[in-house]
Amino acid sequence: MLGCENTVIEAVDWHQEDTGADAGQLMVTVHVRPRKRQASRCGICGRRRPGYDAGAGRRRWRALDLGTVRAGLQAAAPRVACPEHGVVVAAVPWARHDAAHTRFFDDQVAWLAAACSKTTITALMRISWRTVGHIIARVSGEAEAATGRLAGLRRIGIDEISCKKGHKYLVIVVDHDTGLLIWAMPGRETSTVHAFFDQLGEERTRLLTHISADGADWISGPTAARAPQAVLCAGPFHVVSRATGALDEVRREVWRTARQAGAITVVRHGSRTIRSSSGDAKSLARARYALWKNPGNLTGRQEAKLAWIEKTHPYLYRAYLLKEGLRVVFQLNGEEGKEALTRWLSRAARCRIPEFVELGQKIRKHLPNIHATLDHGLSNGLIESVNTKIRVITRMAFGFHNPAALIGLAMLALGGLRPALPGR
Numbered sequence: 025m026l027g028c029e030n031t032v033i034e035a036v037d038w039h040q041e042d043t044g045a046d047a048g049q050l051m052v053t054v055h056v057r058p059r060k061r062q063a064s065r066c067g068i069c070g071r072r073r074p075g076y077d078a079g080a081g082r083r084r085w086r087a088l089d090l091g092t093v094r095a096g097l098q099a100a101a102p103r104v105a106c107p108e109h110g111v112v113v114a115a116v117p118w119a120r121h122d123a124a125h126t127r128f129f130d131d132q133v134a135w136l137a138a139a140c141s142k143t144t145i146t147a148l149m150r151i152s153w154r155t156v157g158h159i160i161a162r163v164s165g166e167a168e169a170a171t172g173r174l175a176g177l178r179r180i181g182i183d184e185i186s187c188k189k190g191h192k193y194l195v196i197v198v199d200h201d202t203g204l205l206i207w208a209m210p211g212r213e214t215s216t217v218h219a220f221f222d223q224l225g226e227e228r229t230r231l232l233t234h235i236s237a238d239g240a241d242w243i244s245g246p247t248a249a250r251a252p253q254a255v256l257c258a259g260p261f262h263v264v265s266r267a268t269g270a271l272d273e274v275r276r277e278v279w280r281t282a283r284q285a286g287a288i289t290v291v292r293h294g295s296r297t298i299r300s301s302s303g304d305a306k307s308l309a310r311a312r313y314a315l316w317k318n319p320g321n322l323t324g325r326q327e328a329k330l331a332w333i334e335k336t337h338p339y340l341y342r343a344y345l346l347k348e349g350l351r352v353v354f355q356l357n358g359e360e361g362k363e364a365l366t367r368w369l370s371r372a373a374r375c376r377i378p379e380f381v382e383l384g385q386k387i388r389k390h391l392p393n394i395h396a397t398l399d400h401g402l403s404n405g406l407i408e409s410v411n412t413k414i415r416v417i418t419r420m421a422f423g424f425h426n427p428a429a430l431i432g433l434a435m436l437a438l439g440g441l442r443p444a445l446p447g448r
Contacts, residue, residue: 026054026087026097027128027446028118030062041094052095053084058117066106067113067121073104076111085118086125086151088132088446094150097126120162128446134163135445138417138437157429164432167441173199173206174224179234181259181407182220182243184212185414187430194427195220196414196434198407200236205410205438210427217246236402238262239390258393259404260354266386267347270379271315274343279308304336315344318351339377346372346380354398361398413438 035055040048057063066073083101086094097118104114118126125133129149136145137160142153149156179200184193193212197220198205207223209216221229232254237243239258247256282305311333314326322330334341349371353364365387372384387394397403414434436442 025090026095026118027126028056028097030059030117031056032059050093052090052093054087054095054097056097056099056118058099058115062117063114064102064104065115066104066109067115068109069106070115071106073106075114076103076105079103079113085116085123086129088126088128089150120166123159123162125159130159130163131443131446133159134436134443137433138442157426160432160436161426161428163443164435164439164441167443168435168439171441173204173439174228177206177224177228177232179236179402180206180232181236181402181404182217182247183237183259183404183407183411184240185411187414187418187427192427194414194431196407196410198410200234200402200406202440203406204440205434208431208434210431212242214242214246217243218250221246221250234396234400234402236397236404236407238404239386239393244393255396255400256393257397257400257402258390259407260397261404261408263387263394264347264351264354266383267350267380268316270383271343271347272312273379274340274377275308275312275315278337278340279305282308307332308337308340315340315347319348342375343377343380346375346377354403357398357401362395365394365398410438 033054033056036052037055038050038052041051064072064075079101081101082098085097085099087097089095099116101116102114103111105111113121115121120127120130123130133145133149133151133156136148137156142156145151145156146153177199181198181200182195183198184195186192187194187210192210194208194210195212195216196205197207207220209219211219229251230253232251234257235247235251235254236257236259237247239262244256247254285304307329311329314322314329315333317326330341330344333344346368349364349368353361353368356364369384369387372380372387375381417434417437418430
């Protein structure tokens with residue numbers, strides 16, 4: 025019932041809690057000790073070591089509830105002298121080192137954390153959210169140490185994601201071949217990217233063949249210096265998103281022009297005067313989704329909105345066609361894609377739309393990386409998908425003060441480290 029292996033049960037007793045939120049509840053305490061062959065081992069490396077002293081006395085570990093009854097283990101906690109790790113508490117087979125919960129308890133909390141909200145976990149497991157963070161970091165750290173996730177990497181993607189207010193970011197690395205999140209670290213600087221390559225090591229870095237990223241210098245600089253043999257591919261998502269941003273700037277410019285021409289309605293509301301858009305300005309304000317979406321996903325009303333823009337605002341419609349033309353470029357591959365991109369750059373240079381002229385100049389700066397994307401078909405779509413899932417996890421993990429807990433949770437959910445439910 026307790027899920028403890030290599031453990032001898034010495035006695036079982038029960039009592040009612042006297043204090044705290046659990047006052048009056050039944051608590052079953054199981055007195056245990058490790059089997060002889062599992063005793064006197066270092067809590068960190070697990071090797072048999074000579075005893076040092078009896079430690080601080082008997083300790084308690086929280087176990088999974090027995091039905092509706094809380095359960096815990098109690099045992100002596102002697103210390104051993106390890107030549108590598110110094111004087112540490114001896115390992116016990118039912119719990120991880122420096123943990124106050126059994127392995128089964130930790131594994132169930134980690135599984136739940138990757139699948140449901142914090143309110144559910146804290147209510148079901150009767151622990152605080154801060155404790156959940158410690159458990160996640162402990163379980164993911166052990167799973168990461170036991171797997172060689174950085175071995176055999178060939179094609180990777182690097183990107184950043186905002187994880188907290190105040191410009192707090194994580195740099196993430198995804199394996200294109202397995203689709204798994206393999207590395208994450210707080211920060212958004214060249215030193216963060218160098219930290220990844222330091223952990224990867226020179227030998228494994230030389231095996232990299234392709235790296236996808238956006239055009240940020242803080243990624244491309246360290247990548248070119250540490251892995252010069254790898255082909256650096258610019259993510260099409262970021263290129264097309266910049267075109268969408270340029271299109272929206274043009275839409276706002278046309279909207280402001282329409283408002284200045286008098287397409288407004290003045291409404292008195294008490295002591296306030298509200299100037300709201302009307303006529304063309306109002307229609308343009310509501311046209312952004314029709315301009316943003318792919319043509320195949322437009323509704324009937326949005327198609328009608330585009331037809332109206334084509335007739336009444338040709339300047340904005342030309343910007344829309346440039347955005348769509350760039351998106352089509354990345355649906356092609358190889359030489360066909362390169363030729364289409366060359367034609368698009370020529371159109372952008374002659375379009376007399378400042379936002380797209382500037383975008384064309386930026387694309388020319390990263391043209392070799394974009395050509396590599398068209399040649400090898402490697403995009404940042406997978407990384408953007410992982411980023412979206414991390415944003416969901418960030419909302420679920422609201423309350424983590426330490427980014428290590430968030431990274432651990434992301435590794436459990438997206439890095440293939442989530443443990444199985446106990447007994448499954």
